[in-house]
Amino acid sequence: xxxPYRILTLIFILIAGLPASGQKLPANYGNIPDELVAYDRYxxxxxxxxxxxxxxxxxxxxxxxxxxxxxxxxxxLGPLExxxxxxxxKQMLQGSILAIEEANKKGGYKGTxxxxxxxxxxxxxxxxxxxxxxxxxxxxxxxxGTIDDINSHxxxxxxxxxxxxxxxxxxxxxxxxxxxxxxxxxxIPDDRQSSYVLVDQIFNKDKHNRVAxxxxxxxxxxxxxxxxxxxxxxxxxxIIIEERxxxxxxxxxxxxxxxxxxxxxxxxVWGNAKESALILKQLRELGMNQPVYGSDRMVNEIxxxxxxxxxxxxxxxxxxxPESNDPKFRAFKENYTKRFGQDxxxxxxxxxxxxxxxxxxxxxxxxxxALIRDVLTDLKTFQGYQGVTGPIVFDGSWxxxxxxxxxxxxxxxxxxxxxxxxxxxxxxxxxxxxxxx
Amino acid sequence: xxNLHRYIVAIFVVAIIAAAAVLIYRKPAGQTATARHxxxxxxxxxxxxxxxxxxxxxxxxxxxxxxxxYGNWKNFTTKDGLPSDKAYAVRIDGxxxxxxxxxxxxxxxxxxxxxxTTKDGLAHNGIVSIDVDQLTGDVWIGTLGGLNRWSAGxxxxxxxxxxxxxxxxxxxxxxxxxxxxxxTGGGAGHYNTQTKQWEIFTEMNAPMHEPxxxxxxxxxxxxxxxxxxxxxxxxxxxxKHFRDYVDxxxxxxxxxxxxxxxxxxxxxxxxxxxxxLWVSTYFGMSRYDGKNWKGYFDHDSGLASNFINFLRAxxxxxxxCSDNGLSSFDGKTWVxxxxxxxxxxxxxxxxxxxxxxEIPLSPSIAHNFIIGVDASDDYLWVxxxxxxxxxxxxx
Numbered sequence: 001x002x003x004p005y006r007i008l009t010l011i012f013i014l015i016a017g018l019p020a021s022g023q024k025l026p027a028n029y030g031n032i033p034d035e036l037v038a039y040d041r042y043x044x045x046x047x048x049x050x051x052x053x054x055x056x057x058x059x060x061x062x063x064x065x066x067x068x069x070x071x072x073x074x075x076x077l078g079p080l081e082x083x084x085x086x087x088x089x090k091q092m093l094q095g096s097i098l099a100i101e102e103a104n105k106k107g108g109y110k111g112t113x114x115x116x117x118x119x120x121x122x123x124x125x126x127x128x129x130x131x132x133x134x135x136x137x138x139x140x141x142x143x144x145g146t147i148d149d150i151n152s153h154x155x156x157x158x159x160x161x162x163x164x165x166x167x168x169x170x171x172x173x174x175x176x177x178x179x180x181x182x183x184x185x186x187x188i189p190d191d192r193q194s195s196y197v198l199v200d201q202i203f204n205k206d207k208h209n210r211v212a213x214x215x216x217x218x219x220x221x222x223x224x225x226x227x228x229x230x231x232x233x234x235x236x237x238x239i240i241i242e243e244r245x246x247x248x249x250x251x252x253x254x255x256x257x258x259x260x261x262x263x264x265x266x267x268x269v270w271g272n273a274k275e276s277a278l279i280l281k282q283l284r285e286l287g288m289n290q291p292v293y294g295s296d297r298m299v300n301e302i303x304x305x306x307x308x309x310x311x312x313x314x315x316x317x318x319x320x321x322p323e324s325n326d327p328k329f330r331a332f333k334e335n336y337t338k339r340f341g342q343d344x345x346x347x348x349x350x351x352x353x354x355x356x357x358x359x360x361x362x363x364x365x366x367x368x369x370a371l372i373r374d375v376l377t378d379l380k381t382f383q384g385y386q387g388v389t390g391p392i393v394f395d396g397s398w399x400x401x402x403x404x405x406x407x408x409x410x411x412x413x414x415x416x417x418x419x420x421x422x423x424x425x426x427x428x429x430x431x432x433x434x435x436x437x
Numbered sequence: 438x439x440n441l442h443r444y445i446v447a448i449f450v451v452a453i454i455a456a457a458a459v460l461i462y463r464k465p466a467g468q469t470a471t472a473r474h475x476x477x478x479x480x481x482x483x484x485x486x487x488x489x490x491x492x493x494x495x496x497x498x499x500x501x502x503x504x505x506x507y508g509n510w511k512n513f514t515t516k517d518g519l520p521s522d523k524a525y526a527v528r529i530d531g532x533x534x535x536x537x538x539x540x541x542x543x544x545x546x547x548x549x550x551x552x553x554t555t556k557d558g559l560a561h562n563g564i565v566s567i568d569v570d571q572l573t574g575d576v577w578i579g580t581l582g583g584l585n586r587w588s589a590g591x592x593x594x595x596x597x598x599x600x601x602x603x604x605x606x607x608x609x610x611x612x613x614x615x616x617x618x619x620x621t622g623g624g625a626g627h628y629n630t631q632t633k634q635w636e637i638f639t640e641m642n643a644p645m646h647e648p649x650x651x652x653x654x655x656x657x658x659x660x661x662x663x664x665x666x667x668x669x670x671x672x673x674x675x676x677k678h679f680r681d682y683v684d685x686x687x688x689x690x691x692x693x694x695x696x697x698x699x700x701x702x703x704x705x706x707x708x709x710x711x712x713x714l715w716v717s718t719y720f721g722m723s724r725y726d727g728k729n730w731k732g733y734f735d736h737d738s739g740l741a742s743n744f745i746n747f748l749r750a751x752x753x754x755x756x757x758c759s760d761n762g763l764s765s766f767d768g769k770t771w772v773x774x775x776x777x778x779x780x781x782x783x784x785x786x787x788x789x790x791x792x793x794x795e796i797p798l799s800p801s802i803a804h805n806f807i808i809g810v811d812a813s814d815d816y817l818w819v820x821x822x823x824x825x826x827x828x829x830x831x832x
Binding site: 029030032038039043045046047048049050054055056057058059060126128129130133136150153154157158161162174175178179180181219222 | 522523525561563565581582603604605606608621622623624646647648649651665666686687688689690691692693694695700701703719720721732734742744760761804805806821822823
């Protein structure tokens, strides 16, 4: 080949190799293991969402801060009364209060104290929406909450309309940040992460084939198990039965009898601590001694007390390490216990971190909601932020995708270890496997 | 070896040239694109700012084909009498225009604005939706704290305490025959103005996963509810039956195929006109003719942005309120209005298939973050994040 032609060829190759202006697909959204990317084995999707963070093009950044404030208000929305998870809400509130009190001891916002505007998310139908409107009327600069999936979703639609930054520290519903609302960030890892870890543990590591699911018949149970069920199916082990139970239910005999008929070799329970413990007890009473796995809400004293010795060997996930020896976490735990007379749980610890994130964002951006939003979502200011629960690693939807933990009960206590990464060698596509065979 | 060295040098030089070319080509639209794209295929510029009607150039009209084109934009803010620059909704009611803002209801009549607030009887100052009952002339107002009927000069409030309202945050209100439909934070429902009874639809009695709803529209005996994460819920008012339309791929993080159904389950509005159902989402827009779905995204059409706050169809044309511009579309041609970042001017972007033209407009719409829209024969009113804009139809 003559030299000019070679050069022309090189030019052509070079230009052809330049990044195309079309859509690129960088790392998988949400830590999705390659083999679990939806439809990817068969075809590429026309559009991949959440790869780039949403921008906010609206007005508001030009608004000047008020000059006559006597307090800097931050909203709180949580289950505080009339809810089956009000114990969790109380912990979330206490974690928030501790962060506010510590910030005020350090001078608040330029000498003006922070004040928590507390709202209960339980009440009239769709109460969360009304409460967020009240927060707007109160003039909060941002708000933290909540835990229940439905209330969280209802709340963030109002926050989008009213343009108030929201930091969620307690709702693990994967769809929460998949609403594409550029006013919402979540600092607690979601159930998508838990599902991938459990699928890997149950099918790849522990080699189970026939898994039954018993889940709460609510959004927490339905959406929480969604990615577990899908992922199990994608690697060749569709769950063999799914049974549901209602909030506050105490007799699970009917569901367990149906599960028993399918002869599973492991069982996944997805629900609140008390019901999960009762299900475990009744499984054993009915002669089912298969390994039991569970959702992160099992990591709770109520579960350990109710299940007693039967809790031994139970494996769940946890979004952080409550046994961490990190000095920051130990100090938080000590201060929290001293202040409130109880150990912090996952909701307290994440609320403490989330409220500190809000406080820092306000200090950095000033009293302007749009500017507070900007620093919360810029993927710089809080990317890698080290809280007491660990780092914040936001993806393009501002969901914290940091590694989570496996929790196993041993000698009456949960013990925590970093969840192993999904190993490529275990890709199931190498060989077709079906649980039904 | 000597030749190899030459090749490496050549590659290096070419790479620099190519990179420079790419950088120039990719300059932000606000810097060079306007000048580049405002040249039409015939090589002419449209200097609309010097026209009597900015944007009235015959060239603009020719490019837009059958689409209505709006120019001579007049923008209104608090300086002109609005109670707030943040406008959520706009509705044309005969000779007057009703605007819902964050701080009250503004009514434009005979060239002047008048504001109504809770002091006048409104349930809340945050007005997010407005519709007019064509049978009675009553104005129905969805607020952040309840529903108002404005009739004979008086405001009547409906809320969760005094009526069968599903929730006090009324995202959308739509008058359809004798019924007043609402989409709220706690479900959808309708108020029968004759029997004075409410009927509520939530996940308990409709094919919704959850109660939240965001918008609705109706026509030909059907109501279409934008159910946020539940796609579109269709309700047949005669048979009382429901059916739902969701994105068939079942995954939030992708759209597998654009034309297999609604493009995403996070729906934000529906609008039905001329037997076409338009559906907006925060991920693109869909069009349904009763048989086939068609999806539109900002990378494959003239849509201003995939994040769509609201849409309204008038005849064959749908007006799409996005977070980064106002688009209009008749199924073939797009006309998208965008304001420049640093001045009051902007442009109309006309897209026909793969062909795209940009025409400067002066002045332009008030702001690119569009929240509400309404059109009459002669005017287009737009509610934005920073004021209200009125465009005159010039074609």
